[in-house]
């Protein structure tokens with residue numbers, strides 16, 4: 001196995017709590033990568049020899065971003081819907097059906113090319129792990145197809161047959177829930193690690209969501225929930241009761257929801273680029289953090305509520321609009337995402353972890369929020385390989 005020494009790292013964010021502070025930052029640092037793993041991390045003056053070395057000239061290095069929530073398998077876009085929203089139309093889940101129609105009529109190659117394009121965009125912006133949901137097929141064949149395509153890009157695939165009730169079941173939502181928990185689950189489960197439900201007025205209610213999540217769990221899938229995005233509701237409580245890994249959105253929470261998240265250990269996924277793109281109030285990140293809830297930041301990249309693939313944008317919004325500190329935001333975009341996916345091999349730069357990192361065209365991670373909109377990611381390494 002060949003080794004690579006990265007040296008000249010002005011500031012290294014390790015997320016290693018034993019190094020002090022939330023981010024375990026090391027100044028004037030070096031890292032050794034062997035194969036796909038980190039082999040050594042520390043001060044440059046202590047660095048061991050390696051087969052080859054690369055001097056980063058004082059750049060900051062951070063763990064690769066872990067984007068724990070996205071919907072990349074779709075066709076077409078909804079730019080007109082966005083434009084209408086910017087002149088006052090509210091966001092509604094109904095737009096999902098537009099993308100379902102486009103996705104069903106697309107070929108496998110078209111869907112694959114669209115995922116590839118978006119994953120490439122993400123990598124250029126420092127993302128090294130992305131969770132990808134289905135949810136724009138809503139038939140057994142189309143959902144399993146979406147997941148089979150997603151699985152070519154990530155191990156973190158999520159079955160979201162319960163995104164909305166498709167038009168052909170509008171008169172009989174119960175029959176659609178039976179399909180989601182029956183034949184569609186059978187077809188989707190072999191390609192999925194997780195199951196997710198959009199718990200919202202206009203999508204699925206608490207009883208329907210419980211039936212769907214329990215059916216997924218019985219098939220061995222981990223649980224994730226779209227919870228409390230457009231209004232208060234049962235999503236967060238259900239996620240906590242069933243031991244889900246993640247309750248994402250969390251825009252409209254009661255005090256009891258915050259308490260439930262804190263005591264259950266369910267990770268709250270905050271998706272501030274959604275609020276930015278739908279011109280909605282941001283979730284109360286400070287309240288969650290003060291209560292001791294683990295917070296992940298993710299893009300939710302999708303053609304409706306948020307067509308952004310940018311984790312640096314999420315960090316800038318989290319700091320500017322949700323009053324997270326730059327350190328909290330970066331932790332949530334890396335280690336927080338890893339916690340949301342229940343992964344301990346990613347999200348930190350420590351010996352033995354997967355060698356995923358981003359090199360910034362900046363002396364410090366602070367610049368991610370300080371210089372919003374500027375493409376600061378110079379290089380992304382995933383599993384020790386330059387992307």
Ligand code: NIG
Nearest residue numbers: 096198226300302303304305
């Ligand atoms: O996470 N909330 C449900 N699903 C997506 C939006 C999907 C769409 O509008 O196409 C979300 O925001």
Ligand code: FE
Nearest residue numbers: 069071226300
């Ligand atoms: Fe989503």
